[in-house]
Amino acid sequence: MSKGRWPYVYILPMVAAILFAFGYPLVSVLRNSLYTGSIYELTYVGLGNFRTLFGDDVFRTALGNNLKLLLTVPLMTVAALLLAVLIHEGVRGGRFYRSAIFFPYILPAVGTGLAFSVFLQLNGGLNGGLRALGLNWLALDWLGSPDLAIWSVSGMVIWQQLGFGVVVFLAALLSLPPETTEAARLDGASWWQLQTRVSLPQIRSTIEFFVVTEAITVLSWVFTYVYVLTGGGPGNSSMVMEFYIWKEGFAQGAVGLANAAAVVVLALAAVLIAAYLVLRRRSLQDQQGVR
Template structure:
């Protein structure tokens, strides 16, 4: 009898611990469900309702979305912003390698580079809004060096507005990549760099043949974060710098959702695009994380 009780006691203990764990997790699960899951369900539901009668409208909001030229302009502008991706990866990697080589004053340079990332997006956008004006700092510098013919209203010209926004994004997001890469570089074996120097490899060859192969997974991880950011983290830049203008030259999908919902009151159209963006980002993240897992990064 004693042997039987000792045999069953661990199983009883595990069941009691499992029940206790469920009880403790219920408040957190309810909070997550209320804050995250319910709003997602509500947005998806709204995308199938008529925005004015709240009656079921099927795919009417989605059809209206795809027939809207402003939506096509927003998608195009989001894709244009992806030009930032290779520049961010390359410049972050190069700057991180320079700091990793511990040039004179590298600690000061590291702090200076990281400053933009701690500056709120709204503050950074307000500052650059002044710098990029017709009489702003950029044009003043161009005129001072004899390139006044290149001066223009960078945010007021449809040809340059979206690229100016991309430049501000590049300036601020560079710091995160540098710190991320620099942290990984400190974990790389020093012997690899010493062997490369003995073999006569120059700085660029060490970067290309030693650093990049060793950091391929980290580079892919950073690129994945930037892809998601360029989809759903650029609203603040656009809202403060241009408010989607001039015309629709800087409309992005986030700003399209905001304008349709809170300026025009078309919550059905806004919910339809929100649902599509959610599905696209989830599909990308599942694919991306699966790929990282197969490479042994997770």
């Protein structure tokens, strides 16, 4: 065997393990989405599960709620960028703020959900504080109202994920060469111009990465928050696709329908990843063009 092939031989076991761990479940999900019945007795129905899926009001509500959660991504991005820039500029107590902001990100999701479920109750801490300030009109039923439940979940997601963005953006800002900023400052650039025309363009790829990562998160990683905080209710007003998959697949035994919903989630995630790769390619082409 030639020397050029030996590296591939060494990585072959790991590649095989990855294909088994990820490839086999993926193929199984795609296959099972075309069948109906229990896991022990499946009947081929083709695309019937997908027709049933998009004709289901509960799934359409879940899909709509996931799209609503996508609105948290630009809010998180802007807030994380602002906080990262302030800490990078040397605000007093920056180390403490950095740790305090990142701390929620490492907390267990179940514990965070339980804490928020108590805090957002009708007579919980948030409404108690609002009433103490004389803002009774703002003391709402955050978890019991069909119109507010999904937005309460959104607030929890922002609070929990914000620290990740701050740390990522701060690391990117700290890696920038100081000469560029100093040159712009000597040329008379204002603070706003330094950030929008010098610093932020240089960390564009990091911003794109964070946006895509968080978009995938709110599409496919919010089951625990919904399960603990609202249980998908009241009614199905805070149902999301992950919770729908669990409910249909495990609670009701509709394996084919659950797998079809999982394929939809996978397709949406694939679109986001493809969009990121396109943006990344364009960014690299622009950098090469500048050089």
